[in-house]
Amino acid sequence: MKVKRTLPTLVLMLAFTFLLTACSTGRSDNMNSVSSSSEESVSEAVANSKAETLSVPPNSESADNAVLVAYFSYTGNTEEVARQIAGFTGGTLAEIQRAEDYGDVREEAESEILEGARPEITVSVDNVxxxxxxxxxxxxxxxxxxxxxxxxxxxxxxxxxxxIPFCTSASDSIDNSLHIFSELCPDAIIADGLTANDEGDIEPWLQELGFIQ
Ligand SMILES: Cc1cc2nc3c(=O)[nH]c(=O)nc-3n(C[C@H](O)[C@H](O)[C@H](O)COP(=O)(O)O)c2cc1C
Incomplete structure (x- = not known):
């Protein structure tokens, strides 16, 4: 009797253990699939958030071939020319500013050029x-x-x-300033620059460069 009672108990225990193992394996598989699908969601979210952060300029369907008109202007003359270039080309304007104001601009500007200084700047567009x-x-x-x-x-x-460099000035041409482009961007294509002191020169120059038909 004792043996008869023990045998069914053992069979029941074995069946119960088997069921428990099967359930636990199933849950583990589920956990893995939940965890991998949540990893995918994270990377998708990162990709999506990057896609949202990257602003495609309004002047083109994609960022390819898009035009940026970056400028620094202390008293507004170069900014005016930059706005005209952006108007003709449909380009996006990006203002470059010195992070700190000058004290004596003539003195400080000259010494930082002579010393090859790199003053901190802010740029109004993120995706240069x-x-x-x-x-x-x-x-x-x-x-x-x-x-x-x-x-x-x-x-x-x-x-x-x-x-494509351009400048304004009291009288000097852009020529002497152009060396920094080939020095600092040796792998870029540097177009002929314009000294844009005469507003009437801007449109023909852009025509020559192929931006205006
Ligand atoms: C510190 C300083 C240095 C300048 N040096 C020259 C120069 O060497 N040659 C020149 O033709 N004009 C020079 N200028 C005049 C400016 O290039 C000119 O006024 C320019 O149009 C100003 O542009 P912005 O209004 O965009 O700052 C200088 C102006 C400043 C403030």
Missing amino acids: EDFDTVFVGYPIWWDEAPAMIATFLDSYDFSGKTI
Whole structure:
């Protein structure tokens, strides 16, 4: 009797253990699939959030071939030219500013150019490297580009992109300031620059470059 009672109990225990193992294996599989599907959701979310962060400029269907018109302007002349270029090309404007104001601009601007300084800058557009063509405008200071332009050129990878310099000045031409483009962006295509002191020169120059038919 004792043996008879024990045998069914043993069979029941074995069946119960088997069921428990099967259930626990099933739950573990489920856990794995939940965890891997939640990993996918995270990476999808990261990809989606990146896609939302990357702003595609309004002047093109994709960022390819898009035009950026980046400029530094101390008293507004270069900004005016930048706005005209953006108007003609449908480009996106990006203002470059010195993070700290100058005290004595003439003295400080000259010494930082001579020293090859890289003053901290702010740029009003985040996705500079999404643009294939970048106009870069500045006032001529001491026959050179202001040091903020060197900081700008040093801050991004312009390899394979087209950079188009332009400037305004009291009288000097852009020529003497152009060396920093090939020095700081050796793998970029540097277009002929424009000294844009005469408003009437802007449209023909853009025509020559192929932006206007
Ligand atoms: C610090 C400083 C240095 C300058 N150096 C020159 C120069 O060497 N040659 C020149 O033709 N104009 C020079 N200028 C005049 C500016 O290039 C000119 O006024 C320019 O149009 C100003 O542009 P913005 O209004 O965009 O700042 C200088 C102006 C400043 C403030």
